[in-house]
Amino acid sequence: MAQIFPKWSNYTVLAITVKLTGVLFSLIFIFSWWFSPKYTDVGFSPEQPVAFSHKLHAGEMGMDCRYCHNTVEQAAHAAIPPTATCMNCHKVVKTESPEILKVRTAHEAGKPIEWVRVHILPDYAFFDHSVHVAAGVGCATCHGRVDQMKRVTQHAPLSMSWCLDCHRDPSPNLRPKTEVTNMGWGTEPAFAGYNPTADPHRTRDVQPPKHCSGCHR
Amino acid sequence: MAGIVPDLPRADHFGLLAEYNTPGELYRACEKVRDAGYSVWDAHCPFPVHNLHKAMGLKPSVIPRIVFAGAMMGAGGGLLMQWWMSSEGGYPLIIAGKPLFSWPAFIPVTFALGILGGVFGSVFGMFALNQLPMYHHPLFGSKRFESVTDDKFFISIVADDPKYDREKTMQLLKETESSSVEFVENN
Amino acid sequence: MIEKNKMTEWRSLETRDPDAELSAELLNEFPEGAAEESLTTTSRREFMGVMGAGMAVGAGMMSGCVRKPVEHIYPYSNRPEHTIPGRPKYFATSIPVGGVVSGFLIESHDGRPTKLEGNPDHPTSLGAASAQAQASVLDLYDPERATTPSTSGVESTLADVDTLLAGIAAKAVGNKGEGLALLVESRPSPTYERLLGVVKSTYPMAAIYRDDATERVNARAGMALMGLTGLPFLHVDQATTILAIDSDFIGYEGEAVVNARHFADGRRVVKPGDSMNRLYVIEPTFSITGAMADHRQRCASSDVGGFVSSLVAALAKHGVTVDLDVAALATQKVRDFDEKWIADLAGDLAGATGQSLVVIGERHPAVLHAAVAVINDALGGTGKTVSYLAESGVTEAGTLSDLVSGMNASKVDTLVVLGGNPVYTATGDLDVKTAMAKVATTIVVSSYAKDETAAVATWHVAASHYLESWGDWTASDGTVSVQQPLIAPIFKTRSELEILSALLGKSATSHELVVETWEDRLSGKTWRKALHDGVAVAAKRAPAGTLASAGLNKALAGLKTPTAVSATNLEVNFVLDTKLVDGRNANNGWLQELPDSMTKLTWDNAALMNVKTAGRLGINKTPKRSGVKTYDMVEVSVAGRSVKLAAFISPGLADDTIFLNLGYGRTNGDIATGAGVAVNVLRTQAASAFAGGATVKTVSGRYPLASTQDHWFMGPDPDESPLFAELGERPLVREITQDDYEKHPDAIDHMGVHTPHQENLWPDVQDYSKGQQWGMTIDLNSCTGCNACAIACQSENNISIVRKERVLKGREMHWIRMDRYYRGEPDNPTAVFQPMACVHCENAPCEAVCPVGATAHSPDGMNDMVYNRCVGTRYCSNNCPYKVRRFNYFAYNRDETVTSVNPFLADDEKLSEIQKMQKNPDVTIRFRGVMEKCTYCVQRVNQAKIEAKVTGDGVVKDGDIVPACQQTCPAGAIVFGDQNDPTSRVSILKKQARDYEVLGELNNRARTTYLARLRNPNPAIEKRSPSSHGGDHGEAVAAAHVGDAGHGTHAVDQHTEEKHD
Amino acid sequence: MSDKPITDNANYDPLDGRAPLIIGGHDFHSLTEATSKPLESKATTAWKIIFSISLCGLALYLGLIGWLVWKGTGVWGLNNPVAWGWAIINFVFWVGIGHAGTLISAVLYLFRQKWRTSINRSAEAMTVFAVVCALSFPGIHVGRLWNAYFLFPFPNQMDLWPNFRSPLLWDVFAVGIYGLTSLLFWYVGLIPDLATIRDRATTRGRQIAYGIFSLGWRGSFRHWWNYEKAYMCLAGLATPLVLSVHSIVSFDFAVSNLPGWHTTIFPPYFVAGAVFSGFAMVITLMVIVHKAFGMENIITMRHFENMSKIILLTGTIVGYAYGMEFFIAWYSGSEYEAFAFYNRASGPYAWGYWIMISCNVLSPQIFWFKKCRTNLVVLFIVSIFVNIGMWFERFVIVITSLHRDFLPSSWDYFSPTWVDIGMLIGSFGLFMTLFCLFCRYLPVVATSEVKAVLPQADPHYDEKGGH
Secondary structure, three states: OOOOOOOOHHHHHHHHHHHHHHHHHHHHHHHHHHOOHHHHOOOOOOOOOOOOOHHHHHHHOOOOHHHHOOOOOOOOOOOOOOHHHHHHHHOOOOOOOHHHHHHHHHHHHOOOOOEEOOOOOOOOOOOOHHHHHHHOEOHHHHHOOHHHOOOOOOOOOOOHHHHHHHHHOOHHHEOOHHHOOOOOOOOOHHHOOOOHHHOOOOOOOOOOOOOHHHOOO | OOOOOOOOOOOOEEEEEEEEOOHHHHHHHHHHHHHOOOOOEEEEOOOOOOOHHHHHOOOOOOHHHHHHHHHHHHHHHHHHHHHHHHOOOOOOOEEOOEOOOOHHHHHHHHHHHHHHHHHHHHHHHHHHHOOOOOOOOHHHHOOHHHHHHOOOEEEEEEOOOOOOOHHHHHHHHHHOOOOEEEEEEOO | OHHHHHOOOEOOHHHOOOOHHHHHHHOOOOOHHHHHHOOOOOOHHHHHHHHHOOOEEOOOOOEOOEOOOOEEEOOOOOOOOOOOOOOOEEEEEEEEEOOEEEEEEEEEEOOEEEEEEEOOOOOOOOOOOOHHHHHHHHHHOOOOOOOOOEEOOEEOOHHHHHHHHHHHHHHHHHHOOOOEEEEEOOOOOHHHHHHHHHHHHHOOOOEEEEOOOOOOHHHHHHHHHOOOOEEEEEOHHHOOEEEEEOOOOOOOOOOHHHHHHHHHHOOOOOOOOOOOOEEEEEEOOOOHHHHHOOEEEEOOHHHHHHHHHHHHHHHHHOOOOOOOOHHHHHOOOOOOOOHHHHHHHHHHHHHOOOOEEEEEOOOOOHHHHHHHHHHHHHOOOEOOOEEEEEOOOOOOOEOHHHHHHHHHOOOOOEEEEEOOOHHHHOOOOOOHHHHHHOOOEEEEEEOOOOOHHHHHOOEEEEEOOHHHOOEEEEOOOOOEEEEOOOOOOOOOOEOHHHHHHHHOOOOOOHHHHHHHHHOOOOOHHHHHHHHHHOOOEOOOOOEOOOOOOHHHHHHHHOOOOOOOOEOOEEEEEEEOEOOOEOOOOOOOHHHHHOOOOOOOEEOOOOEEEOHHHHHHHOOOOOOEEEOEEEEEEEEEEEOOEEEEEEEEEOOOOOOOEEEEEOOOOOOOOOOOOOOOOOOHHHOOOOOOOEEEEEEEEEEEEEEEOEEOOOOOEOOOOOOOOHHHHHOOOOOOOOEEEHHHHHHOOOHHHHHOOOOOOOOOOOOOOOOOOOOOOEEEEEEOOOOOOOOHHHHHHHHHOOOOOOOHHHHHOOOOOOOOEEEEEEEOOOOOOEEEEEEEOOOOEOOOHHHHHOOOOOEEEOOOOOEEEOOOOOOOOOHHHHHOOOOOOEEOOOOOOEEHHHHHHOHHHOOOOEEOHHHHOOOOOOOOEOOOOOEEOOOOOHHHHHHHHHHHHHHOOOOOOOOOOOOHHHHHOOOOOEEEEEOOOOOOHHHHHHOOOOEEOOOHHHOOOEOEEEEOEEEOOOHHHHHHOOOOOOOOHHHHHHHHHHHHHHOOOOOHHHOOOOOOO | OOOOOOOOOOOOOHHHOOOOOOOOOOOHHHHHHHHHHHHHOOOOHHHHHHHHHHHHHHHHHHHHHHHHHHHOHHHOOOOOOOOOOHHHHHHHHHHHHHHHHHHHHHHHHHOOOHHHHHOHHHHHHHHHHHHHHHHHHHHHHOOOHHHHHHHOOOOOOOOOOOOOOOHHHHHHHHHHHHHHHHHHHHHHHHHHHHHHHHHHOOOHHHHHHHHHHOOOOOOEHHHHHHHHHHHHHHHHHHHHHHHHHHHHHHHHHHOOOOOOOOOOOHHHHHHHHHHHHHHHHHHHHHHHHHHHOOOOOOOOHHHHHHHHHHHHHHHHHHHHHHHHHHHHHHHHOOHHHHHHHHHHHHOOOHHHHHHHHHHHHHHHHHHHOHHHHOOHHHHHHHHHHHHHHHHHHHHHHHHHHHHOOOOHHHOOOOOOOHHHHHHHHHHHHHHHHHHHHHHHHOOOOOHHHHHHHOHHHOOOOOOOOOO
16 A cells, blocks of 8 residues: 655654644643733723823822822722812912813813723722721822822732732731821831831731632622 | 654665464464564564564563553642642632641542543553554555554564564565565655 | 623622613702702712712723723712712601601612611611511612603603693682592691691692501591590500400501510510510411411401400400490300400400500401400500500591592592502492593502503603602601602602692692791701601600590491301401502512512412312312412402402411402503402402402412412421321421420420531631621511511612512522421411521531632631622532522523613513612622522621721621611511620520521531520410410420430430530 | 354353354454444445434534523523532433443453453443533533633632532543543544554545544554553553542532432442443444444344343342432431432422332343343343433432422422423434444444454464364
8 A cells, every 4th residue: 555644744743742732731821821910901091081190299299199089098989089179279270271171161060070990890899998098008009109100000900819919918018007198108218127017006907808708799 | 852753764675574364373473583583573463462472572561650650640730739729829718617628528639630640641651652643654555564454464574673684584584474575665 | 881791790880881861861950958968969970970989881992902891980070078989878768668657767879779777766667677668669760660741641741740730720729629639648747738738728629538558447437436536556565465356466567567576575585584475366367476476366357356255255254344335246246266265365364454455457347446445445555555646637538439429420520649549459349440531630640650540540640759759757656757858850750749739839849848847846957857867756646535435335236247257158358468568569579579478479469268268169289380380270259249360278367268468460560560460359348358258169270379488387298298297397497385495495405406516527727716706696586577688688689589480480589588387287377487598607518519619708707609700500509408599590680781682681680770770889780690698798797897997996896787687677586796705695695595506417507596486375275275286395395306316315414515606 | 163153152052162252253354344344335324314313413402502501591490499400410311321331441351351342342432422411511501601611720810729629620520531531542442443444445535534543553563562551551540430430420419418419328329320321321322233234243142141231230239229228218317318218209209219210120120031131122122211210310319309408498399491301302412423423434343352352363273273
C-alpha cells in the first residue's frame, strides 16, 4: 500500500497537540486575569455634563470632601451634592463661566445635573460609606487622589477580591479618623507607621465582615 | 521536542521484512533472530502473541511506574487543591459547622483525581513509549504489510542495527519458516 | 437598557430607568400641604433623584473599553432638610382596615412608601398590624388601579369631573338637593362626618345612605335595644375567663389586633405558677379564636340563641340572675346542648365575677348582642371587661335597600357612590344594577374602573389611595388620628373628602379640608406633634349610659323559634373573608395568595363543610390528583337561588352547616378575576349572615383548589394506610396543660425523640459562645396563626406572588409557612399553629450540600443565602428538614419590557414600573433559578450593626433589631435577639422549660426555637371527659412515649443533659 | 476433537473439553471479514429506520433543552418538597447503565474472563454513550445554566471556590472522570481494530479517517508489549473507579439527612443496581446487534447465558437491599424512617414501588432455569423489564422520599409535565443516535482480542498438530 500520510505529518501532528494544550491552559488564565475589573474598570473616566474639577476644588482650594458629600458619615451613599450646594459659592464666584452657567440654569429650572456615575457596584453588593468612614478608611484609599483629578477616574478595581483583601487585613488601610478626608495622608511623616490598635481615639478594634451577608442581602 | 518526536531510521534504506503465516512460525523465527543478537528489530502481529516477549527477549515495561507516579500526583494535587481552596488560602467559609479542612469530605475528589492521574499516565505514557502517533512509517510502503492487522505475522530488522548486513540478515530470515522476505525502502 | 434587563438580580427601582411616560405621571406636583410635613415640593426630575437615591441606571450605552452600562446620578436641586438619600423615613398615619381604625407608621424610601408598620403609640395598634393592613400598601402600586376619571368607559379628565360636580352642586343649591343621593361606607372620620353634616344641612332634600359589610350594624342595634347609642369595647386584658360565642375577637373581628395582644398577655407563662386566662368558644365555624380555645363546642348559627338561653339558665343556677325574659329567650332553644358543659362553663364565669367576659359575633342578631350585654352586666363585667362607648356624630343614613327602592321609584336622578361596590356586595334580593340604570347620573368613586358598580355607572372617578390623600379617623376607643399622605397622587385621582367638598361647590384639597376641621383645636406645634405621633386626640369616649333591658325584653317577646338544623335542613353561613373581607381586597395579590389560616386555601373560596356533612352529601374525602388536585363541585341553593362551587372539607365545623366566604368571584382586575365564586346572590336582607333550609347537591365537573397544606394531622394519616396506624403523632407542635407543666416542666423535652446529649462530630469551626449570636423564639402559646407575619415578611423582603397555577403545583414563595395541624376527632378537633421559617441551624444541612457555597454561615450564627452565587441545584431545599427554602422556578420579577417583546415569556410574572416602586431597596430582587429563604431580615440586622459601629462600640443593644415578622405580630409571639446576652428577652425566653427545638434530634442546633403551647382547661370538664378535646396532657404524654419507644429505655437522669445548648 | 465446526457452545458436553468461545470454525481472516462487514457494506434499511427514529428523539431532546433554558426550571413538574425530579432520576439511571461496559472490560479482564472479548467493545461504547446522556442531565437541571461554571475550581475575581464538601461536586469530578476514563479505555482498545479497517480501506477518505484515529498502529510487538501493560493498568484503575462512581452518586442521597435517603446501605446497593441495569442494557443491545450483523458465532449463546447469570445475581442482591431497607426502617424505631418506607409501599406512589419490585426482584428469578437463560426472546423481555424496573427504583428513591419528609405541613405530590416525559424519551434518542453511529462506523467486536482467544492464536497450536 502507498503511504497514507507524508513524512512531515509525524512532526506537525505532535506540534499541533502540544500547542493546543498550551492555548487551553492560557485561556483560563487570560479570562480570570485580563477580564477582571482590575483591567476592565480601573481608569474608567467618563465625560461629565459639567467639567467640574476636583483638582481645583479639593486640591488647590483644599475644600473638605464632606462640604459637598455631606451624608458620607451618616448614610450608605456619599450623596452627590444638590445643585444648591454649588450655588452657595457660585452665586458670586465665577458667575460668568459657561460651565457655571449650566449649573445655574439647571438650578433655576429645578432640574438635576445628570452626572455620569463612575464608581459602580453590582446591585447585589451593599456598600455603606458611613461605617467605613467611622472605621477610619480614607477616601483616597478607594477613590484615589481625587484632589489631583481634573475629571474623576476610577482608581481601584472595586472587585470582590479587592474588597476582601482589606476586609481580611484592614490595618494597613486604616488611619486616624481625623485624617479620613486628608488626601495626602501617608505621604506626611507625622503619621508614619500608624498603628490603629495603639490609637487611643478608637473605641473598638475594626472587625470587617468576611461572611457573605456582610455585603450581600 | 526532540525527545518526543518519533525517530525514523537514518540508514539509506529501512531494512528487511519477513512474513509468516502462523503465530508459531513467528515465535520460532523471533527466537532465531534474538539468538543471532540483533537489537534494532521488531515483530509485527495482528494480536499480542502469547509469550512472544520471551522469544524476542524484551525487558518488562515501565508503564506501571508511570501510572503509579501519575496516580500519586493526581491524588496529592487534588487533596492539596481542596485544602488550599477551602481554607485561608482560598475562601474560608463556615459550612454546616464543619472544619475548614474536613478531610473525610475531601476523599472522593482526591480519589477521583488520583485515578485520573493514573489513567493519563497509562494512556499517554503508552503513547510516548510507543512513539505514537506515527502516521508515516517505511513499513507502510510494503503491500504485504497491510495484512499485519488481519492474519499475517512479520519480522522487521532495521538497517540501523549494528549487526545488520543486507545479505547475511536476508539469509537468516530465509532460514526461518518465512513465507517471503522483502527489502523495504526508506521512503 | 438592554444590558440592564439582562441583570439577574436588581435591587429595586434605584437601579432601573423609569419609563419616561409613566414617570411623568408618577411625578406630578406634590400638594403644597404635603410640603410642610412629609416631602418637599419637587419637580419630576428631582423626584427622580429622590427615588434614585442619587443613582438611577441610565441608557445602557457602552463607554470606551468599559464593559458596563453607563449609569446616571440625579442629585436633588434642593435637598430637603433631614433628607439623607438612601435612608428610609417613617411617617405616622391612620386608616380603617376591614372597618377597624388603627394607627400606622409608613416606611418611605426616597419618597416611595414601601412598608407599613403598626404605630406603638396608637391604642388600637400597639405597634402591631394585621395582614390586611400590611398588604394595603400594595394597592397603591396596583398597575390595574384606575388612573383617570372616565365617563361610560371613555377616559376623561379631572377638570371634567370638577365641572360635573360643580353642576350637580349648583343644581342642588337650587332644589335643596332633591333627587341627589349619596351612598357612603362607614367612615368614622370627623372631617368626613362634618362634610356629610354640611351636605345634609345645605341640601335638606338630598338623601344619604350607608352600606358597609364591616359596619357593626347588629351590635349597634343591640345597644339601641338597651337604650344606648354606642358600641361595646372589649378590655380583654381585664378578663380571666372568656366566652366567645361565634366571635373571632382575637382573629379577624373587631379590634382583633389589640385583643390578640391582650389575650396573649393573659397567657404569657414565663415560670411555672404564672396565671393564665381561660377561653371557651362555641361556634359553627372553626375560627382561629376557636383554635386558641381551652374548650370548644360546635353549634349551628341558628342554635346560638338556644345556647344563650341555656347559658342564662345555667348562670341562674350559680346565683347569677340575669335580668332577661328567660321564658321568651327559651323559644330560641332548638336542641339539647351538653348541659353539663354549659353548667361548668357557667360556674367558671360566675366564679370570676368582674373578670369574666362574654363576646358574641357580629353575624348574630341584635337581640343576642343585647342579651350578651345583659349577661356581661350580670357577671359584673360592665366597665371592667367591657365598656359601652358613646358614638358621636354618626350621620343618620338610610340602608342600601332604601336606596334601591328609592331608585326604583325614580326618586333619584343623581347618585354618588363614595367607595363601596353595591352591585357586587348587595344581597341577592336587591337588584342594584337595574335600579342604577333608572338613575340619570351615577358617579362612582372607587379605585377600579372595572369594578362591578363602576362598570354600570355613567361616571367613574378614580379614588386616591390613603397614602396619597389626607384624612382623619376616630378609633373605636375614641382616639383620633390624622391620615397624612406619603406621596403625591400618582394618577389623576380624587379622595372621597375632595369629592364631598366638590359636591358642596368648593374645590378644596383633602389637606385643606382636614386642616379646616382641626384648625381651631390643633395648629402649628400641636398640629405637627399630632402628625408626628399619629395621635391627634387621645381622649377616651364617654360611657354610653346605663343598660336598660326593657326594650330588649320587648324584642325578645317577638322572637320566633328557628327550625332545627339537620341533614335535611342544611344551614348556609356567609362569612366575611379573612383576607378579602367583602371583596374590597380582591385585587391584592398578596392577600389572594395568602393561605387562609384554617383551610390553607389560596386564590379561591369554596363550600366548606365537615367530614360528616360531606359524607352525607356523597363528596369524596380526598381530592383527585390529575397533575393538580381537583375537587368535587356542588350546587348550593337557598330559596330558589343557587351557586355552583367546589366543595372543600374543613374539620371542626358544625354538622350540617355549609360555609361560604364572601368577597370572591370579582372581576375588577387581573388578580381578582377567576378567583373564587360570588355568593352574595344567596343572601337576602332577612338572612344576610346565615340561612336555613338550604340544599346542596353534587354536580358534574371538578375544580382545582390551591390549598397549600392538604395534610391535616401532625403525622401520617392512619386512614391512608394500615401501615401508618402504628406511627404516632410527630412531636412538632408540643402542647401540655398548665397543670401538667407545673408538675413536670421537663415533660416538653420528653415529647421529642429521646436522644442522649448530642456532641458534634467536629470541633466547632466557629465559636458560637462568643460575640453577639442571633436567635429567635416563637411562643406557640400566643401565636394565633393570623398570618400577619407572612405578609409583613412578603412586603419587607420583596417576595413575589406566583399566581394560582403555580401554587397548585406547590411553588408558593412565602418565607413563613403557617403550619396548621388538627388533633383528635376529624369532626371535633383542636387545632394548633406553628409559623415555620428558616430556623438558621448552626449545623445547617443545606450548607454542606451546596456545591458552590452559595449558602454559608455568618459568624453571628445566621444562615446566609447568597443569591448572586446560587446556581440553583435545589439540593439545599431537598436537604432542609423543615422544607423552608423557596425556589424561583420562573422569573417572577421579570421586567415588563422584556416580557412584552418576548411572547414566549408572556406567562411569566411581569413587574411594571409602578410595581417596582413598592420594592424594598435594601433587599435584592431575586431572579429566576435562585433559591431564597428567611434571612432573619439580614438587612435590618446589618443596619443595626452598622449604626452600632458608627455611633458606639459595635455592640447592638437588645431590641434594636426587630425582624418584620416580630414587628407586626399582634400577639407578640416572636422575639429576636442576642442569645449570648443573658439579659436579652430572647435568651430569657430560651431559658424556659417550655423552650424546645423542632427536630432537635437531628442536631441541627436551630437558632429559632419554639415555646411549647399550654392549655388551661376547666378541671371540672377535664375530669368528666378527658378526651373531649385533643391536644391535652393525654396526647402530650402519648407523644412522649412515641419518642421513648423509639429510643430504648427512658433514662430519667438524662433530663438535664438533653437540654438544648 | 473433530474438525466439523461446533454450533452450540451453550449446551456443550464438557467431556469434549472446554466449550469454545467462538463457534462456526472461524480463523483469523474470516473473523476480520465478519467483524469488518458491517462497516464496509452499505447501510441496511433496518439501520436507516432505527437511526432516523433516534435522530428524531435527539431533536426532541435538544428542542426541550432549549425550551427549558428559555423558560426556566419551572417547565418541569418540580415543587417545594420535590425539588429534584426526573432530571436526577434519569441522571442516576444513565450512570447506572454506564457501569456494565467498564465492568465487563475491566473487571472481567482482571479475572481473565476470556468470554468478555466478544462483547466488551460494544459494552464500552454503551458506557461512553450512557455517561454522555447522564452528564447532560445535571448540566441542564440547575436553575441558572449560564452560571454552572461556578461548579469548577478556576481562579476568579470573587476569590471564591466550589464547596468540596458537597456530594454534588463529588459527582462533577467522579462522573466527569469516569466518562473520560471510559472514553480513553474504549479508544485504546479501538486502536488496533481501527488499524485493521485502515489497512482494508479502499477509498482515500476512509484511509485518512481511520488512519488518523489508528495513530499509525503497525502491530509492532514492542508496542503490543507496552500496550498490554497500559491496558492492564487501565483495567486496574477503572475497576475501583467504577465501584466508586456509583458509590459517590449514591452519596447524593446517602449523605443528606432525608428519611429514605440517609442510608449506609446505598453505596453497595447502588453499585449492584448499576451492574444489574448495565448488563440488562447490554443484553438488550447485543440481542439486536448480533442478529442485525449476523454475528451469532462471535456473540454466542454462552455469552448471553453468562450475562443472564450476572443479572440473576445482582438482581437478587438488589432485592436483598430492598428488604434490608425495610428491616432497618422498622428496627431503627425512628418513626420518620419507618414512615418513609411504609409510605413507599403503601403511600400515593405505591404503584411505582411495586413496579420496581416486580421488575427488579421477581422477573430475573426465571433465570434459575437454563431454558430461560438460553432463550433470546426471554432474555430480551426480561432485560427490558429490568431497565424499566431500575428507572423506577430511582423514581422511588428520589420522589417518594422527597414528597413526604419530616414536617407533614410541607408534604406535597409530584406529577411530571410533558417536558419531563419528553426529556426522558429524548435522552434515549441521544443514546441510540450515538450507538447507531458506532455500529455503522466502528468495529462492534474487539477483533484483535477475539483473535487472541482463538485456539490458533497459541504459538504452540501447530505443534499440537492443529491442521
